[in-house]
Amino acid sequence: MTNPRQLAFIALREVHKGAYADVALDRVLQKVKLPDHDRRLMTELVYGSVRRQRTLDTLIDQIATKKAQQQPPDLRTILHIGFYQLRYQQRIPASAAVNTTVELAKENAFSGLTGFVNGLLRQYLRLAETSPDPLKLPENPVERLGILYSFPDWIIEVWLEQLGFEETEKLCAWMNQTPTIDLRVNILRSSLEEVESAFNSAGVLVSRIPHLPQALRLIGNTGGIQNLPGFREGWWTVQDSSAQLVGYLLDPKPGDVVIDVCAAPGGKTTHIAELMGDRGKVWACDKTASRLRKLKENAQRLNLQSIEICTGDSRNLPQFYQTADRVLLDAPCSGLGTMHRHADARWRQTPESVKELSQLQLSLLSHISNFVKSGGFLVYATCTLHPTENEEVISRFLADYPAWQIEPPTKLELPYSAYSERSGCLKVWPHQQDMDGFFMVRLRKTNNSE
Numbered sequence: 155m156t157n158p159r160q161l162a163f164i165a166l167r168e169v170h171k172g173a174y175a176d177v178a179l180d181r182v183l184q185k186v187k188l189p190d191h192d193r194r195l196m197t198e199l200v201y202g203s204v205r206r207q208r209t210l211d212t213l214i215d216q217i218a219t220k221k222a223q224q225q226p227p228d229l230r231t232i233l234h235i236g237f238y239q240l241r242y243q244q245r246i247p248a249s250a251a252v253n254t255t256v257e258l259a260k261e262n263a264f265s266g267l268t269g270f271v272n273g274l275l276r277q278y279l280r281l282a283e284t285s286p287d288p289l290k291l292p293e294n295p296v297e298r299l300g301i302l303y304s305f306p307d308w309i310i311e312v313w314l315e316q317l318g319f320e321e322t323e324k325l326c327a328w329m330n331q332t333p334t335i336d337l338r339v340n341i342l343r344s345s346l347e348e349v350e351s352a353f354n355s356a357g358v359l360v361s362r363i364p365h366l367p368q369a370l371r372l373i374g375n376t377g378g379i380q381n382l383p384g385f386r387e388g389w390w391t392v393q394d395s396s397a398q399l400v401g402y403l404l405d406p407k408p409g410d411v412v413i414d415v416c417a418a419p420g421g422k423t424t425h426i427a428e429l430m431g432d433r434g435k436v437w438a439c440d441k442t443a444s445r446l447r448k449l450k451e452n453a454q455r456l457n458l459q460s461i462e463i464c465t466g467d468s469r470n471l472p473q474f475y476q477t478a479d480r481v482l483l484d485a486p487c488s489g490l491g492t493m494h495r496h497a498d499a500r501w502r503q504t505p506e507s508v509k510e511l512s513q514l515q516l517s518l519l520s521h522i523s524n525f526v527k528s529g530g531f532l533v534y535a536t537c538t539l540h541p542t543e544n545e546e547v548i549s550r551f552l553a554d555y556p557a558w559q560i561e562p563p564t565k566l567e568l569p570y571s572a573y574s575e576r577s578g579c580l581k582v583w584p585h586q587q588d589m590d591g592f593f594m595v596r597l598r599k600t601n602n603s604e
């Protein structure tokens with residue numbers, strides 16, 4: 155079977171039963187051979203319907219007599235696919251969106267409800283002719299943004315508190331975009347110019363990123379990453395620009411001993427080894443063996459020799475006490491800064507999961523701070539934009555461990571001026587910097603501490 159809408163329906167059905175959107179999508183795609191444009195349409199329908207779930211449910215609530223949650227689950231999924239195309243896929247003619255959705259209903263045991271499906275979608279189109287938006291929005295700013303941009307209220311509240319209405323709206327819109335792909339050039343194997351020129355010759359467009367000396371952003375549809383020039387030769391690796399900032403903030407030197415305590419799949423470990431000229435030792439520790447296998451593959455492809463792997467809970471590594479010049483804790487987090495990359499992340503996290511994560515983060519930080527020698531540095535980073543996992547973890551740590559202090563980036567470290575906060579922490583807001591959301595802070599252990 156090769157109908158991309160039916161395949162999207164099959165994948166979405168799995169997502170609604172609890173599967174991760176990317177896993178469900180891959181599982182279906184592996185079983186079929188689709189032309190590129192059908193594969194793109196299917197991907198768009200799956201990720202789009204998951205991302206826009208709250209908006210699509212609200213449309214069903216407002217137009218049908220029965221609420222979305224009361225519809226049979228498969229019918230709700232079919233309506234999501236139909237409304238998603240009508241509302242967000244302007245290049246698909248409305249008649250095609252309606253007819254194919256009616257077909258989906260027919261093919262999936264809802265032959266008796268094709269009139270209902272047709273009527274609902276056509277009612278949306280009729281409303282769209284007479285009002286700028288058929289979706290009715292409440293006045294309350296939290297629900298208004300939550301319904302319009304399809305986020306749970308609690309995420310909107312966290313952002314409104316930090317940013318106010320206008321900026322939060324920009325951030326919401328940014329998070330609903332298709333993500334871009336950035337590369338980090340391996341300066342030990344190639345150069346920015348060499349990679350740019352190889353890409354130009356292959357007709358692949360890239361742009362540079364201000365202040366980031368190793369970064370290139372892919373422009374447009376480039377096809378499979380592994381087929382791009384220089385991949386096999388280890389000239390570059392995929393890493394978002396904001397994640398590249400973390401390596402510079404850690405600022406490792408050739409010959410250093412560095413411990414990356416949550417290292418897999420190795421985006422930052424390999425950057426650290428590159429910045430050290432592959433001289434010294436980078437310990438890559440992680441509790442997830444399968445992710446560490448990816449790290450090993452990456453390090454081999456990039457031809458880096460200074461990385462050594464260590465599997466297990468990083469809170470239980472007494473052999474590392476007082477041994478490191480620098481330690482990186484790129485902590486497990488709720489990922490609120492990278493929700494554009496994970497369509498279902500906004501529905502998976504909750505205020506409770508954020509609280510649990512913050513306890514794990516503080517516990518990791520307290521343990522691994524022992525790895526740093528006197529006078530050494532530690533960088534704490536997350537890809538979330540929740541103060542409970544960022545500023546609050548740091549202030550609780552500093553209150554418990556007076557030997558530590560924040561070491562703000564120096565004036566010479568140019569890229570940071572744009573992101574630096576008065577506290578010395580760095581926060582990348584995606585809608586302002588056009589890169590993943592990130593939090594990072596450098597901490598120094600003073601010489602007189604034990």
Ligand SMILES: C[S@@+](CC[C@H](N)C(=O)[O-])C[C@H]1O[C@@H](n2cnc3c(N)ncnc32)[C@H](O)[C@@H]1O
Binds near residue numbers: 397421
């Ligand atoms: C944000 S990811 C790290 C990404 C990685 N630094 C990179 O740049 O590619 C967080 C990692 O923490 C690991 N992790 C979670 N709890 C851990 C623990 N107690 N000890 C070691 N690793 C842990 C997870 O397996 C996951 O790979």
